[in-house]
């Protein structure tokens with residue numbers, strides 16, 4: 001198939017700048033064969049034929065964005081997805097009052113590609129703060145003691161000095177990590193340069209070198225999105241806040257102005273993206289292996305079906321790839337990256353709140369703790385008529401234990417621990433659901449994170465293709481993170497295919 005490279009690059013550059021990508025389509029293939037019914041028998045006289053120009057594996061934002069861009073350039077693309085739903089780590093819980101987001105939630109001010117796609121597909125954004133007012137304040141429960149935000153500055157457990165004593169514990173990780181950030185005012189891909197490798201060390205060591213004490217670091221550990229401060233590269237955190245503050249150097253918080261969500265739920269976006277595609281996305285197609293032969297990639301699924309493409313874009317989270325076979329084998333640094341890179345884990349346990357327990361005991365409703373539940377928050381209502389709903393949100397090391405529990409055990413555990421620190425919640429919660437992005441075989445966790453030494457080792461290898469298999473996904477992005485990182489990666493993977501045509 002032919003395409004106009006110069007126009008594609010121009011359009012992609014326009015998309016990055018927030019300008020609508022052209023919807024012009026060239027030379028679209030008429031081939032709509034979706035799946036070969038039986039595995040083909042290959043021999044030298046009968047060359048394998050591709051059923052599509054590109055097979056995209058994974059219907060998260062990265063896979064869907066790459067499919068849209070390739071289709072616009074006339075490629076025949078088939079997206080296949082392991083789960084029975086679209087969106088991957090974008091998942092609005094439509095059955096929970098207030099339709100909370102179980103994953104990708106806040107759209108940042110620099111999410112140009114994502115905002116562009118929202119506009120292009122006729123969806124609307126809104127700022128949660130404009131609709132519902134600010135979030136409720138946290139009531140801290142540290143070492144079993146209640147501390148209000150107003151009492152924190154003078155409290156004996158406050159480990160900081162001077163003006164820093166005004167800083168609230170839930171802001172420690174972001175504010176203190178970003179202070180003196182060596183990436184400040186630098187380009188977004190600066191973190192990959194060799195001169196920053198000296199920060200590719202455990203984050204707790206970095207903070208100690210900056211003079212922070214253990215009590216401060218322990219409070220930061222409560223909300224770390226990873227395996228713990230010791231297992232997280234300082235460069236991971238420096239980059240995270242560099243991206244967050246890009247433009248004006250100031251960190252923006254999800255409960256502050258400038259963050260947006262999709263009206264009606266973020267899942268509407270991947271759904272609209274999938275609907276805009278020529279070929280319907282095939283759900284429940286869990287890929288178990290890739291085999292490349294004669295320049296054609298055969299994609300095998302757990303249900304026995306097979307797809308064949310001239311190219312594949314694989315947006316499966318990198319740690320899930322440990323369970324997928326590649327022929328020829330993946331070797332070298334990419335293999336090590338697949339074996340070693342991990343995602344932060346988190347679990348949300350959703351409840352309906354029968355009676356406002358905070359009115360019973362007269363304390364702030366939302367709890368931020370250094371105990372096993374970490375946070376329990378009443379959801380900010382999206383509509384006046386919504387019922388009160390709340391959730392325990394546990395991430396990082398404290399969330400690992402939930403991998404060993406059934407949903408029933410998770411509910412029992414959360415209710416029991418919550419009643420211990422907040423007796424007014426006892427008998428006052430109705431169970432709704434346990435949600436975690438790694439609680440099924442297709443998920444790895446919430447955000448990929450770099451462990452000490454991994455930026456140096458793997459940072460520049462994540463985008464390397466394996467034959468005609470091109471890797472996408474938030475974990476391969478170098479400029480942006482999260483949902484916009486997924487868009488960036490989908491764009492880069494599509495471009496890789498266009499440029500080699």
Ligand SMILES: Cc1cc2nc3c(=O)[nH]c(=O)nc-3n(C[C@H](O)[C@H](O)[C@H](O)COP(=O)(O)OP(=O)(O)OC[C@H]3O[C@@H](n4cnc5c(N)ncnc54)[C@H](O)[C@@H]3O)c2cc1C
Nearest residue numbers: 058060061062082088089104105106287446473474482483
């Ligand atoms: C709790 C939570 C909160 C978050 N909050 C934010 C936020 O506020 N802002 C932000 O920007 N980002 C946030 N993120 C991160 C953001 O959601 C992700 O970075 C982004 O959605 C990742 O998109 P992706 O396409 O790279 O991966 P995914 O969405 O994971 O897509 C990969 C797809 O591949 C599929 N798949 C996996 N294995 C197979 C297989 N073997 N065969 C076929 N298909 C397979 C999966 O089902 C999935 O659909 C959050 C994530 C979580 C979990």
